[in-house]
Structures are given as structure tokens and as C-alpha cells.
Amino acid sequence: MPFDVVIVGGGPAGLSAALALGRARTSVLLCDAGPRRNATAEQVHNFVTRDGTPPDEFRRIAREQLAAYPSVDVRDAAVQSVAGEKGNFRVVIGADTVEARRILVCTGMLDELPAIEGLPELWGHAVFQCPYCHGWEAKDLAWGYLVRPEQGAHVLPFALRLRGWSRDVTLFTNGELELPEEERRRLRSAEIRIETLPVARLMARAHRLEAIELEGGTLVRCEALFVHPPQRQVSLVQALGLALDDDGYVQVDPMKRETSVPGVFAAGDLTTRMQSAIIAAAAGMHAAAALHVDLVLE
Numbered sequence: 001m002p003f004d005v006v007i008v009g010g011g012p013a014g015l016s017a018a019l020a021l022g023r024a025r026t027s028v029l030l031c032d033a034g035p036r037r038n039a040t041a042e043q044v045h046n047f048v049t050r051d052g053t054p055p056d057e058f059r060r061i062a063r064e065q066l067a068a069y070p071s072v073d074v075r076d077a078a079v080q081s082v083a084g085e086k087g088n089f090r091v092v093i094g095a096d097t098v099e100a101r102r103i104l105v106c107t108g109m110l111d112e113l114p115a116i117e118g119l120p121e122l123w124g125h126a127v128f129q130c131p132y133c134h135g136w137e138a139k140d141l142a143w144g145y146l147v148r149p150e151q152g153a154h155v156l157p158f159a160l161r162l163r164g165w166s167r168d169v170t171l172f173t174n175g176e177l178e179l180p181e182e183e184r185r186r187l188r189s190a191e192i193r194i195e196t197l198p199v200a201r202l203m204a205r206a207h208r209l210e211a212i213e214l215e216g217g218t219l220v221r222c223e224a225l226f227v228h229p230p231q232r233q234v235s236l237v238q239a240l241g242l243a244l245d246d247d248g249y250v251q252v253d254p255m256k257r258e259t260s261v262p263g264v265f266a267a268g269d270l271t272t273r274m275q276s277a278i279i280a281a282a283a284g285m286h287a288a289a290a291l292h293v294d295l296v297l298e
């Protein structure tokens with residue numbers, strides 16, 4: 001018997017979709033390959049009822065709740081390929097091939113961390129992408145914001161926002177971004193310092209960031225650093241040939257959450273720059289309802 005839906009990816013989006021589909025008595029196979037975006041984070045924040053829960057615990061609770069629904073099957077395995085068409089997909093998982101009427105892709109995004117000495121080890125501990133997720137725990141510390149040239153118009157609003165959590169904010173252009181004078185003026189008036197030299201390395205002790213060393217040896221006190229690394233899709237998304245928007249996110253119909261490939265739906269980080277666990281979970285629920293209706297109509 002084919003599964004009604006194979007969900008690829010067991011982060012908040014995939015888990016939430018599996019729950020909604022299981023409760024709708026739809027047969028589901030949820031496949032998860034392992035590392036999620038927040039794997040290194042100590043706690044998940046800003047998810048109402050789960051604020052402060054370690055990521056592994058979040059996933060354990062979700063899977064425990066899925067176990068109550070007999071039509072949901074969960075496998076810790078990577079989906080290697082998807083072939084076929086709407087109503088009749090063949091999904092290769094290790095040595096096994098299963099059939100599915102629909103596919104829901106919830107594979108998240110891959111962050112390409114800057115190759116700055118000391119930075120990758122601190123990702124999720126003292127280097128963060130989102131102040132709503134980790135700002136509270138780091139409030140009133142010395143904060144830094146490392147920008148990339150491509151961020152252009154996003155730099156000023158993000159930097160100004162950080163001042164709500166800390167009075168001590170330094171913006172690092174890493175020698176790569178020339179800020180317009182008007183932006184520099186507004187940053188100065190918010191008492192945000194600007195360091196234009198390239199960053200040589202991050203100095204830390206036991207996962208606690210202490211300072212940023214600039215080229216030439218100057219040390220700038222910094223205890224929490226915000227960065228928005230470039231992101232890319234996993235290879236399966238590329239292999240499926242799903243249409244992407246200009247920023248590289250999977251395009252979906254806003255109501256149905258169906259992608260450019262009929263029968264393939266998508267939810268979570270891979271579809272949007274607006275990334276958080278609860279937003280991904282909501283998108284998973286949305287996709288599940290749309291999929292359910294689509295199956296019922298068929």
C-alpha cells in the first residue's frame with residue numbers, strides 16, 4: 001500500500017505536519033536524517049509552552065505524541081531520491097523504496113558559516129542568528145553584529161533592533177561593506193559602534209565568547225555575536241527541481257503550500273527567510289491541512 005504522504009525532514013515543520021495528518025487518519029511516513037538547524041543550540045526559545053526546552057527534548061516529546069497515532073510511521077533515515085508523479089511517487093530510503101501519493105518536503109536550510117577562526121564552534125552557544133531566540137539570555141552583555149555585503153538594506157533595521165537588548169552593540173563590517181553616510185549617522189546616534197577592519201578571530205573560553213580580534217590585533221569586547229550566514233537548500237530539493245525565489249527559498253502556493261512540482265508540498269525554513277521553530281511548525285500544520293484536502297478531493 002502506498003503511503004498517503006511521505007514527509008522528508010523531522011524538524012518542527014515535519015513533526016507538526018505528521019501530527020496533523022496522523023490525527024486526520026492519513027497514512028504518513030516521516031523520515032528524518034538527523035541534524036537540524038538548531039542542533040547546537042542549548043535550548044529552544046520563543047515556542048510557547050516549550051520555551052527553554054533543549055532541542056533533543058523538543059523532538060523526543062513530539063515523537064512521543066506522534067506514537068499515539070497508528071497511521072504515522074517514523075524512520076531515522078535519509079530520503080535519497082524521489083521519482084514519479086503526483087499520486088504515484090517512488091521514494092528511496094536507504095535500501096528500501098516506498099510509494100507515496102504526495103510528498104511534503106520539510107528539509108530546512110543549511111547554514112554556511114563564515115570561515116572565521118573560532119566562529120563555527122560557537123554557533124548556537126554565543127553566535128546566533130536571531131535575537132528573539134537567544135537575546136533574552138544574553139541581555140546586557142556586549143553584543144556584536146557581523147554583516148555581509150549582500151545584506152545591504154537589512155543591516156540598519158537589524159542593528160537598531162539589537163539595542164533593545166543591550167546598550168553595548170558593535171557592528172563589524174569585516175572590511176567588506178561600505179555603509180552609506182546616512183546609515184552611519186543613524187547607527188552613531190543609537191550609540192552603535194562601527195568596526196570596519198576585517199575580523200581575524202573570535203576569542204572564547206568554554207563556549208563563552210569574550211572578544212573579537214581584528215586584523216592588526218585590536219581586541220573588541222564581545223560576548224554575543226549575531227550573524228546571518230548564507231544558506232543553501234539540501235541536495236534533494238535541488239534534485240527535485242523545485243522552483244526557488246530570488247533568495248533561494250522554495251516557492252509555494254500561499255494557500256495550498258504546493259511547490260512548482262505537482263504533488264510535492266513544502267513547509268518550514270526552506271520556504272522562507274522568516275525562520276523560527278514555531279513558524280515552521282505552523283507552516284507544517286498548514287501544509288498538512290492543504291494536503292489532506294487535496295487527497296480528499298482526489
Ligand SMILES: Cc1cc2nc3c(=O)[nH]c(=O)nc-3n(C[C@H](O)[C@H](O)[C@H](O)COP(=O)(O)OP(=O)(O)OC[C@H]3O[C@@H](n4cnc5c(N)ncnc54)[C@H](O)[C@@H]3O)c2cc1C
Nearest residue numbers: 009011012013033034037038045079108133268269276277
Ligand atoms: C543555532 C540556532 C538556534 C536556533 N534557536 C531557535 C530558537 O531558540 N527558537 C526558534 O524558534 N528557532 C530557533 N532557530 C531556528 C529554528 O531552528 C528553525 O527555524 C527550525 O528548526 C526550522 O524547522 P524546519 O522543520 O523547517 O527545519 P529543521 O529544524 O532544520 O529540520 C529539517 C530536518 O530535515 C532533515 N533532512 C534534511 N534532508 C533530509 C533528507 N534528504 N531525508 C531526511 N531528512 C532530511 C534534517 O536532518 C533536519 O532534521 C535556531 C536556529 C539556529 C541555527
